[in-house]
Amino acid sequence: MATEGFVARPRIDWIGIAFAVVLTLVIIFPLLVVGTWAFANVWRYPNLVPQEFGLRYWYQTLARPDVWQAITTSISLAVSVTAISAVVCLPAAFAFARLQFPFRSLLFFSFIAGQAFPKFGLLVAIAGIFLSLNLIGTFWGVVLIQLVGTLLYMIWIPVAAFQSVDRRMEEAARDVGASPLRVFWSITLPQAGPTIAAAVLLTFVNTFYETEGAWLIGAPQVRTMPILMISFINNQPVIQYGAVLSVILWLPSFFALLFARRVISGGSFARGFGA
């Protein structure tokens, strides 16, 4: 733009700048405050910046056994749920995308039901069933309840991914001698791969931050990171504990985004949603 400056003077995009400023304030400012709190050893009214920066509360937070317990629980929960969801949903998604069977549309749209109605009501109803199955307060109970929340992403996005694979590509592979199974492995899956990776990533991150189901089914035995953070914020007079935990909670989504940028070529998300 700069070199073209005197040819066609670029107009100042005031609306764009206004949007950028508002977005920055709304998104960056709270992050900045929480981030500052996490590294503040002493921060008393009326100072605008903390009196003393340091890692004191990091040591204290990370020394707590319940924090480590929660980190392990959260990671193993998210990994289990994502893996099981992939195993269950991906073949189903392929079936939805390619096969004709009775009640196909009805089943397909039933997956949106979990998202379309107030989720808490659904969860309470499921909790009632889990109570009689002795699943309340167990790891696998939480896995099951969180699986419900992943169905939409793990079915709908891969369905769109499989549907958007050019059938002529698959036919061309058959033509040069590939069996139907070989076509799936060598053509369909690599073509749908980036979009499916996006779905897996979304599922992982969403499960990691899921609180309602985890709290309703898991509490008090199973405590995930977000639930621990909420209880810190609600019950601890020291703000820093909650702040440190929330900064730690940024990490998964940060790495997920980095990974996403590498794995997912531009437009995969959009294609996944049928754009």
Added chain:
Amino acid sequence: MSVLDIKGVTKQFGGAVRAVDDFSLTVGDGELVCLLGPSGSGKSTLLRMIGGFETPSSGSITIDGEEVIHLPPERRPTGMVFQSHALWTHMNVFKNIAFGLKLRRRPADEIKRRVDTVMELVGLTGYGSRQTHQLSGGQQQRVALARSLVLEPKILLLDEPFASLDQHLRERLREEVRDIQQRLKITTLFVTHGQDEALSMADRIVVLHDGRMEQVAAPDMLYREPATPFVAGFIGTMNLIEGNVSGGNFSRLGFSHALPVADGPAIFAVRP
């Protein structure tokens, strides 16, 4: 030595409409035959039945005397070039062309040699490591052609291969494909809706209309002696005048011309 023999092939999709209706044709060894017709005439369906992507409702298709109707596409000795190229975008040019040989578990040095040979044949030498999206439309079509040719199919099937290319490129590729076909002496069936393409490339042209064969003839015969009014209207430009013949004279309003045919309604066709 490969001869394609199609006998009484009919294809019905669901309802009563016949996409292809009782079609018979023999394509001789090394011959290039064009299937020409407007869209919806059944020419692509016919090609897809030969390639194994559709099953005929009745009839038989043999290649060198061997019935292929019950074989899936991967076990037919045919090679198909698709209209949309259908290149595998997650593989580079070399891998696209080599895929079929890999499936046949050929040794790596043989694969390399054969892919290099065919890339030279279609004028893509040095493009092996390119990604498919880095190629122009014409180059993509060459890759698609090479991908089929490298397997040395008995029958080459081309489904409107130049439809997505611009006029200039189309004319050039037309000549190149014809040249390659003549050098390899490969029996070829070529689907197109462009009469200039058919007239300039084919040994024989089959004109299809509503799933039926209207006429099969060499290009100049087709041009000079169209067998039906449809062929006359479809090939070249013609003025068709409807009128009446009585006493060896065609007449319409004030116009009349000697025409030695039986009396009755007739169509008078004049090339400009």
